[in-house]
Amino acid sequence: MQRYGRRNRPFYRIAAVEKRARRDGPVIENLGWYNPLSADAAKQIEINEDRVKYWLSKGAQPSDTVRDFLAKRSLVDVKAWEADREHDRKVVAANKAKAQAAAEKTEDKKA
Numbered sequence: 001m002q003r004y005g006r007r008n009r010p011f012y013r014i015a016a017v018e019k020r021a022r023r024d025g026p027v028i029e030n031l032g033w034y035n036p037l038s039a040d041a042a043k044q045i046e047i048n049e050d051r052v053k054y055w056l057s058k059g060a061q062p063s064d065t066v067r068d069f070l071a072k073r074s075l076v077d078v079k080a081w082e083a084d085r086e087h088d089r090k091v092v093a094a095n096k097a098k099a100q101a102a103a104e105k106t107e108d109k110k111a
Contacts, residue, residue: 001034001066002027011035014047014066016055031055034069045069 002024005011014032017025032047052075062070071081
């Protein structure tokens, strides 16, 4: 996703980009757009589904945010998406638990 728009008014273009390119770097193909501030939820996102399917078939890897959009439109395997999201939640929970345990350990040493 490439960010456009002005300050406090974001607008994003969904694009096929080389993995090593910077976020706002050269675009291979524009695949749609996302306007998070649009009042109408139906007008918030526009995706060219045929081209997205083409790029996914060629091995393109969508970002997490774009993958969420695609899963909601059933353009990617929803079960795999849900499994990945659950795995990510478990990793975050484990990291929080480790950080909390480390903080308690340092407090015990100080006391």
